[in-house]
Amino acid sequence: MEVSLEEMNLELKVPFTIARGTTEVSHNLLCTVRADGIEGYGESAPSSFYGEDQQSVKSVLEEIIEQLPDDLLPVHHIISEFLFEYPQARAAICALDVSLYDLLGKRLNAPLYRIFALDPSHTPLTSFTIGISAPDDMVKYAKEAAKTYPILKIKLGTKKILGEDYDIEVIERIRKETEVTLRVDANCAWQLDEAAEKIPILLGYDVEFFEQPFPPENLDDFRFLKERCPDALIFADESCVVPKDIPDIAPFVDGINIKLAKCGGITEAIRMIHTARSHNLLVMLGCMVESSCLITAAAQISPLADYADLDGNLLCRNDPFKGVTVEDGKLILPERPGLGILRVTR
Ligand SMILES: [Mg+2]
Structure with a gap:
């Protein structure tokens, strides 16, 4: 060995x-x-x-x-x-x-999905992520991506990067261009009052859910947000790294975003999925910027999840592997044994 x-x-x-x-x-x-x-x-x-x-x-x-x-x-x-x-x-x-x-x-x-006794036809659709850039560019990228992907995840918290707040404008303009499913991820950038003000407006543009509005240390903000915006689906990402983080945040969110690189791999991700289910939470499998190696690993267990955001490989210019593919948003698992990935460059 x-x-x-x-x-x-x-x-x-x-x-x-x-x-x-x-x-x-x-x-x-x-x-x-x-x-x-x-x-x-x-x-x-x-x-x-x-x-x-x-x-x-x-x-x-x-x-x-x-x-x-x-x-x-x-x-x-x-x-x-x-x-x-x-x-x-x-x-x-x-x-x-x-x-x-x-x-x-x-x-x-055997492919990993079979080792875990999962049905490969039960993979969720993956979203495609639109990062923060000038509002015109975000709208342009979203319009382009919507031709290929039925779900877009839009990164907000634009004020932190652009100096001015374009969060509402960007979603309003993207919604004018496309009818695809929109999800929002603020990556901890919002304050409580700001979130409570923005979320009802964004719901009006048919945003499906809102990921990590606040920094993980502001647990009370999640609690108050749930009271102020009871109709919004809220997901935790940065607040929820390992299984033991789940019980504290569970009462105030609807789901969690589990990432292999964040929690420690397939073993721990499966443990988190079971912990989340026992707290009646929805489960999303997400990613960092990753090659098709790690993305395919997450995709292999994605039949256990409700949602997927497994697009890190699609953002890379020099992915050294081929593995899971995406057809109309659907994750298609390779049938080869193990992860089912092939190395294409050294
Ligand atoms: Mg996130």
Whole structure:
């Protein structure tokens, strides 16, 4: 058994901006596990918001790899122990978790959806994300994307980036151009009064749901928002990183956005899905800027979710893998074993 780590720097087709800032290159890490002549791939998409970067992920993975048992089984047990021991290294552990599941699937000659007893025809539609840019550009990009994708997720919190608040104007103008489903993600940028004012107006433009209006520390704002806007569906993302975050936020939101890179991989994502269901929450599977490696990993378990936002690979210019594809928004899983991904460039 041998594990290797490679830097995987994903270039964005257009700079991707959310209320916190802009990404032009996402510095990810590829983890390859080799055993019995088979290779399993996994990916880490570290986020500075959660205190990780390419170097920190690499060094913690080097330490973890030294402790791997020879048979690499059972995967969920190995991964749970590392998550317990390294609770701050979730993006790093995600890469190992996914590579071990890819290897397992290939050893058993079965796609992961079958290993998890899921129906591949039950994948949700994915949204396509429109980042923050000048309002004219956001409208133009949305109009263009709406030709291919039936659901758009629009990043708001425009004031943080543009200096002036175009949140309402952008949605109003996009709605004039297209009838596709619109979702909104403020990435923690709003204040309570601001959200309570904007959300009823945006509901008038038929916005389906609102993701993470407030910073995670402002838990009370979520509570008051639920009282002031009882008709709006609210999703938590940054407020909900690991399973134990769920009970606190559950009374004040309708759903959570689970990401493999945020929680630590497939093992922990499935645990979060079960925890969310036990709190009667809707489940969305989301992503960072990721190659088709990590996007396909999430897509493999997406029949467990109600919603998907798995478009990180579509934003990249140099995705080194082919895996899940999208047809009219629908996630189409490959039938090959494991993740079912193929490496197209070295
Ligand atoms: Mg989000």
